[in-house]
Amino acid sequence: MTRRQRWQSLLWPLVLLALFVGTFRRAAPTLADAAVAAECDSPPPTNGQRIGAADIDRLERCVAIDVGNAELMVDLGRAYAADNRPVEAERLYRRALGIDPANSDVHVWLGELLLSRGDRAGARREAQDALRWRPNGLAARRLMARISAPADRAR
Amino acid sequence: MIRPDFFARRGIVIFARLLNGVLCLTTATFGFLSFSPFAYAEFIKPNVSPALTSFIIMSPWLFWMALLATMLTLAPELGSGRAQRSAIAYLVTGAAIGLFLVVRTPLLTIADSWRGFAVGVVASVLPLWLAAIDHMVWPAPVMSPASRPRALNACVGSALAVWACYALGAPVRFSQVVGLSLSGKQMAVALAAALAFDLFVFVVLYLTICALAAAAAFLPRRSAAEFWAFHVLLAAATAAVLYFLVCASIAFQDFSAVIASVALGAAIAGLWADIARLRVQRAASRSIDTLDAFGAPLTGGHRSIAAVLLLLLPVVAYALTAAVVHFDWNALLQKLGAAFIWLAAFTTVYAVAREPRSAFADRSAAAFATVLAFGAYHAVVWLNPQLEIDRYSVVDPSLRLIRDARAGRSAETAEYYAYLRANTLLPPSRSGPVDIDFVAPLDRTSGARPSIFLFIVDSLRADYLSAYNPHVTFTPQIGSFAADSFVFERAFTRYSGTSFAVPSIWAGGMLLHTLGQPEFHRRNTLLKLLEANGYLRMATIDHIVDELEPRGPDFHQIEKTKSTMQFDVCSTVDELASTLAALQGSRPVFFYTLSQNVHISIAWSRPPPPNRTYPGFFPQVAAGVERLDSCFGGFIDFLKRTGRYDDSIIILLSDHGDSLGEEGRWGHAYVIVPEIIRIPLIIHIPAALRGQMSADLGAVTFSTDITPSLYALLGYRPANRGPLFGRPLFVAPDEDVSWVRREQFLLASSYGPVYGMLRRNSRELAVVDALDGRERMFDLSKTVAGEPLAMTPATTAENRARIRHQIETLAALYERGSR
Numbered sequence: 001m002t003r004r005q006r007w008q009s010l011l012w013p014l015v016l017l018a019l020f021v022g023t024f025r026r027a028a029p030t031l032a033d034a035a036v037a038a039e040c041d042s043p044p045p046t047n048g049q050r051i052g053a054a055d056i057d058r059l060e061r062c063v064a065i066d067v068g069n070a071e072l073m074v075d076l077g078r079a080y081a082a083d084n085r086p087v088e089a090e091r092l093y094r095r096a097l098g099i100d101p102a103n104s105d106v107h108v109w110l111g112e113l114l115l116s117r118g119d120r121a122g123a124r125r126e127a128q129d130a131l132r133w134r135p136n137g138l139a140a141r142r143l144m145a146r147i148s149a150p151a152d153r154a155r
Numbered sequence: 156m157i158r159p160d161f162f163a164r165r166g167i168v169i170f171a172r173l174l175n176g177v178l179c180l181t182t183a184t185f186g187f188l189s190f191s192p193f194a195y196a197e198f199i200k201p202n203v204s205p206a207l208t209s210f211i212i213m214s215p216w217l218f219w220m221a222l223l224a225t226m227l228t229l230a231p232e233l234g235s236g237r238a239q240r241s242a243i244a245y246l247v248t249g250a251a252i253g254l255f256l257v258v259r260t261p262l263l264t265i266a267d268s269w270r271g272f273a274v275g276v277v278a279s280v281l282p283l284w285l286a287a288i289d290h291m292v293w294p295a296p297v298m299s300p301a302s303r304p305r306a307l308n309a310c311v312g313s314a315l316a317v318w319a320c321y322a323l324g325a326p327v328r329f330s331q332v333v334g335l336s337l338s339g340k341q342m343a344v345a346l347a348a349a350l351a352f353d354l355f356v357f358v359v360l361y362l363t364i365c366a367l368a369a370a371a372a373f374l375p376r377r378s379a380a381e382f383w384a385f386h387v388l389l390a391a392a393t394a395a396v397l398y399f400l401v402c403a404s405i406a407f408q409d410f411s412a413v414i415a416s417v418a419l420g421a422a423i424a425g426l427w428a429d430i431a432r433l434r435v436q437r438a439a440s441r442s443i444d445t446l447d448a449f450g451a452p453l454t455g456g457h458r459s460i461a462a463v464l465l466l467l468l469p470v471v472a473y474a475l476t477a478a479v480v481h482f483d484w485n486a487l488l489q490k491l492g493a494a495f496i497w498l499a500a501f502t503t504v505y506a507v508a509r510e511p512r513s514a515f516a517d518r519s520a521a522a523f524a525t526v527l528a529f530g531a532y533h534a535v536v537w538l539n540p541q542l543e544i545d546r547y548s549v550v551d552p553s554l555r556l557i558r559d560a561r562a563g564r565s566a567e568t569a570e571y572y573a574y575l576r577a578n579t580l581l582p583p584s585r586s587g588p589v590d591i592d593f594v595a596p597l598d599r600t601s602g603a604r605p606s607i608f609l610f611i612v613d614s615l616r617a618d619y620l621s622a623y624n625p626h627v628t629f630t631p632q633i634g635s636f637a638a639d640s641f642v643f644e645r646a647f648t649r650y651s652g653t654s655f656a657v658p659s660i661w662a663g664g665m666l667l668h669t670l671g672q673p674e675f676h677r678r679n680t681l682l683k684l685l686e687a688n689g690y691l692r693m694a695t696i697d698h699i700v701d702e703l704e705p706r707g708p709d710f711h712q713i714e715k716t717k718s719t720m721q722f723d724v725c726s727t728v729d730e731l732a733s734t735l736a737a738l739q740g741s742r743p744v745f746f747y748t749l750s751q752n753v754h755i756s757i758a759w760s761r762p763p764p765p766n767r768t769y770p771g772f773f774p775q776v777a778a779g780v781e782r783l784d785s786c787f788g789g790f791i792d793f794l795k796r797t798g799r800y801d802d803s804i805i806i807l808l809s810d811h812g813d814s815l816g817e818e819g820r821w822g823h824a825y826v827i828v829p830e831i832i833r834i835p836l837i838i839h840i841p842a843a844l845r846g847q848m849s850a851d852l853g854a855v856t857f858s859t860d861i862t863p864s865l866y867a868l869l870g871y872r873p874a875n876r877g878p879l880f881g882r883p884l885f886v887a888p889d890e891d892v893s894w895v896r897r898e899q900f901l902l903a904s905s906y907g908p909v910y911g912m913l914r915r916n917s918r919e920l921a922v923v924d925a926l927d928g929r930e931r932m933f934d935l936s937k938t939v940a941g942e943p944l945a946m947t948p949a950t951t952a953e954n955r956a957r958i959r960h961q962i963e964t965l966a967a968l969y970e971r972g973s974r
Contacts, residue, residue: 001372006369006372006373009365009368009369009372010366010369010370010372010373012365013362013363013365013366013369014366016362016525017359017362017363017366019529020355020358020359020362020528020529021359023529023533024355024359024560024561025561025562026536026561026562068918069915070915070916070918071896071897071915071916099918099936100853100896100916100918100936101853102644102645102852102853102854103853103896103916104851104853105893132852133851133852133853134849134850134851134852134853135641135849135850135852136845136846136848136849136888137849137851137888138849138887138888138889139889141888
C-alpha cells in the first residue's frame with residue numbers, strides 16, 4: 001500500500017464520521033423570539049380589588065386564546081355579572097365548572113345568579129356542591145340560608 | 156492431589172482474572188459512589204441495597220480469596236521469567252492492601268470523603284496491572300489486520316441483531332406496561348425508526364473501525380496497534396458512557412468524575428484485553444484477525460460459540476431489562492444493558508460474518524450501507540415520528556439510549572440547563588443561616604393542644620385508596636377513616652423523592668436544593684411549633700429525620716432497632732399503642748413515622764397472599780396497601796377505644812407517589828410525572844374544631860401545607876410566605892382562599908436538575924428535565940398519569956421563565972451571599 005493510499009484509507013472514514021456525528025443531534029428550537037403571554041398570565045386582582053366591566057375586553061381576548069383556562073372563565077363570568085349580563089356570566093361559570101367541578105366559589109356564584117333569577121332548585125344544588133367541596137364554608141351556608149328563607153325575604 | 160501446573164491452566168487463569176476483575180471493579184464502583192455526596196446520602200447511607208452492605212462487610216475476605224487465586228496462577232512466574240518482578244510486586248502490594256482491609260476495614264468507614272475516591276482509583280489500577288503481567292507472561296497471538304468487509308457485514312448485521320433483540324421482546328414488554336399502546340401503523344413506524352437509528356450507530360462504529368485500522372497502518376506493528384486501538388476505543392466509549400450516563404445521574408460531574416470514569420473505563424478495557432489475550436492462546440499457532448481477537452472474551456475466537464451466543468442474545472437482552480426495570484428509576488441500568496448488547500452483538504456477529512467474495516462487492520457494499528444508514532436516519536429525523544419513538548423506546552433501551560443521546564441543545568437551552576444544574580444538589584455550604592417562622596414570636600397557644608399523629612407512607616399513591624378511587628376494594632379501614640375526615644382531592648408533593656419531600660413537610664415549604672440541610676433547626680417550623688407547645692415527640696427515626704429531629708427528654712424513639720427500609724406500619728403502631736397506653740399525664744403527643752410498606756423495593760419482594768387478586772392494580776403494592784389499611788385501621792380503633800380519637804389530629808399522606816409501569820416508568824425521585832407528584836392527603840381534626848374551621852377540598856394542596864395547617868389548628872395565624880411555602884388548609888369559614896387556584900407552584904426532583912410548574916389548580920403540569928434534555932407538559936385533569944399537551948416555543952419559553960423565577964426567589968431567600 002502506497003503512502004497516498006494509506007492517507008486515503010484514513011481520510012474517507014474520518015470525513016464520513018464527521019458528517020455522521022455532525023448531523024446526529026437533533027436541531028434545538030430557538031426560543032428567543034417566542035412571545036410570552038404575560039397579559040393573560042397575570043394573576044387576577046385580589047385583596048379587595050374586584051373584577052369589573054373594564055376587564056371584559058382583556059378577559060374575552062384571553063379566554064379566546066386560552067380556551068381551557070377555567071380561572072380566566074371565572075374571571076370573565078365575574079366581570080359579566082358585575083356588568084349585569086347574567087346569561088353570559090352563567091355560561092362562563094358553567095364552562096369553568098365543566099373544567100374544574102370542585103370549585104366551591106364558582107358553585108356559590110352560580111347559585112347566587114340562579115337564585116336571583118328565581119331558580120331555587122338550581123341554586124340549592126349549587127350550594128350543596130359548594131358545601132361538599134368546602135365544608136362549613138360561610139358563603140355557601142349563607143346562600144343555603146337565603147334559599148331556605150321565605151321567597152319574599154330572599155328577594 | 157492437585158498438580159503444580161493445575162493453576163497455570165488457561166481456564167483457571169481466566170476464572171481467577173474474572174474473579175479478581177469483578178471484585179476490583181465492584182470495589183472501585185463502591186469507592187467512587189461513596190465519594191459522590193449525593194450517591195452516599197441517597198443510596199449507601201440508607202442501606203438501599205442490603206446486598207451491597209453484605210459485600211462491603213465481606214470484601215476483605217473476598218479480596219484475600221481473589222489474591223490467593225491470583226497468587227496461585229502467578230506462582231510459575233515467581234521463580235523466573237519476564238514478569239517475575241512485576242508479579243512479586245503485585246502480590247506484595249496486594250498482600251499489603253489485604254492486610255489494610257482486614258485491620259482498618261476502610262470500606263466500612265470511608266463515608267463521603269476523599270478516601271472513597273482513593274479506593275476507587277486503587278481498585279481500578281489492580282486489574283490493569285494484572286493485565287500487564289499477563290501480557291508479559293502469555294505469548295502474543297499471531298494477528299492479522301481486521302477485515303473491513305467483514306466489519307461492514309458485522310456492523311450491518313449487529314444493527315439488525317440489536318433491533319431484532321428488542322423487537323422480539325416488545326410484545327411481552329408492551330403487555331407489562333400500563334397505559335401505553337401502539338397501533339399497527341404506529342408500531343411499523345416505530346420499528347422502522349428503531350432500525351434506522353441502530354443502523355446509524357453501527358455504521359458510525361464501522362467508520363470508526365476503518366479510521367482506527369487506517370491509522371494503525373502507519374505504524375510498524377500494524378496488527379498489534381489495531382488490537383490496542385480497539386481496546387482504547389472500548390475504554391474511551393466506556394468512560395464516556397460512565398461520565399455522561401452514570402455520573403450525570405448521581406450529580407457527580409466535576410473533574411474527579413472524569414478521572415473516575417476514565418479509571419473505570421480503563422480497568423474494564425484492561426480486563427477485557429486480558430481475557431482476550433488468554434482466550435486466544437489456543438489459536439496462537441494460527442493467525443487471528445484483530446477484531447476476532449478483540450471479541451474473544453465472548454466468542455473465544457470460535458464461530459460456533461459466537462453463533463450460539465447470537466441466538467441467545469434476545470433472551471439476554473430481555474433478561475437484562477426485566478431484571479432491573481422495577482428499580483431502574485431513570486432507565487440508567489436499561490441503557491447500560493443496551494450498551495452491553497451493542498458490544499455483544501458486534502463481537503458475535505463479527506465472529507460469524509464471512510468475507511465478501513470480491514473487492515468490488517466490498518467497496519460498493521460500504522458505499523451502499525453508508526448512504527442507506529445516513530439516508531434512513533435523516534428520513535426518520537425529517538418525518539419526526541416523536542410519539543412512536545417515545546413510546547417504542549419504553550421497550551427498546553437501545554432506541555432510548557440513542558434518542559436521549561441525540562437531544563440537541565441550542566445555546567439558550569444549554570445555558571438554561573446549566574442554570575438548573577447550577578441550582579441543584581448544591582453543597583451544604585451554599586445554604587445561608589436563614590430563620591423561617593410562620594409565627595414570631597411563637598408562644599404556647601392559649602387554645603387546645605390536641606395530640607398529632609403524622610403517618611407518612613413512602614410512595615403511597617392516592618389512586619390505591621378507596622377515598623380517591625372507587626375501584627379500590629382493599630382499603631375499607633382507611634375508607635372509614637376518610638369518611639370522617641377531610642380528603643384533599645388535589646394533593647401534591649413539592650419533591651419527587653423522600654430526601655427533600657420529608658424535610659419540606661417539616662419546614663412547611665420548599666428548601667434550597669442542597670445535599671443535606673445544615674442548621675435545619677432554623678427552618679424546622681414544625682419542630683418549633685411542637686417545642687413551643689410542650690409536645691412529647693415520638694417517632695421512628697429514618698435516615699432523613701435522623702438529621703431533623705433532635706433527641707432529648709421530650710423525645711421517645713419508636714422501633715429503635717430498625718433502619719429506614721424496615722419500618723412497617725403494623726409493628727410501628729403496635730409499639731406506639733403500647734407506649735401511649737403506658738403514658739402518664741395529659742401531655743399532648745406528636746407522632747411521626749415514614750412507613751415503607753408499599754415502597755417498591757419492599758413490596759416487590761413480598762408476593763400477594765395466595766388466592767388474593769387485585770385486578771387493575773400492581774398486586775405487590777396493592778397487597779402492601781391492604782396490610783397498611785388493616786394496621787392503620789387497628790390503630791384508629793385503639794384511639795377510639797381509649798378516648799383519644801375525637802381529641803386528635805390524624806394525618807395520613809405519602810411523601811410522594813410512584814410510577815408503577817405507567818408508560819414503562821417505574822419508581823420515583825428522578826423524574827417529575829403526574830403519578831409521582833400526586834399524593835393522598837387525609838386529615839382528621841378534633842370534633843371541637845370542625846365547627847370553627849373550613850377547608851377547600853377542591854383546591855390544590857401540598858404536603859408542605861401540613862405544618863402551617865397545624866399552626867392554624869392550634870389557634871395561630873400563620874404568615875402567608877408566598878407560593879414557595881405552605882398555607883393553612885383550615886381557615887375561618889369566611890376566608891377567601893380562591894387565590895390558591897390561580898397560583899403557580901414550583902416542583903423539583905430530589906435527584907437531579909428536573910423541575911416542574913403546577914398551574915391552574917393543578918390541571919396543568921410543565922416539566923423541564925435537564926438530565927434527559929426533555930421538556931413536557933401534562934393535562935392532569937383526566938387520568939392518573941396525565942395526558943401529554945402539545946408544546947410550542949412560546950409555551951416552552953413561558954415554562955422556563957416561570958420555573959427560573961421561582962428558583963431565583965428560593966435562592967434569594969436561602970442562599971448564602973445572594974442577598
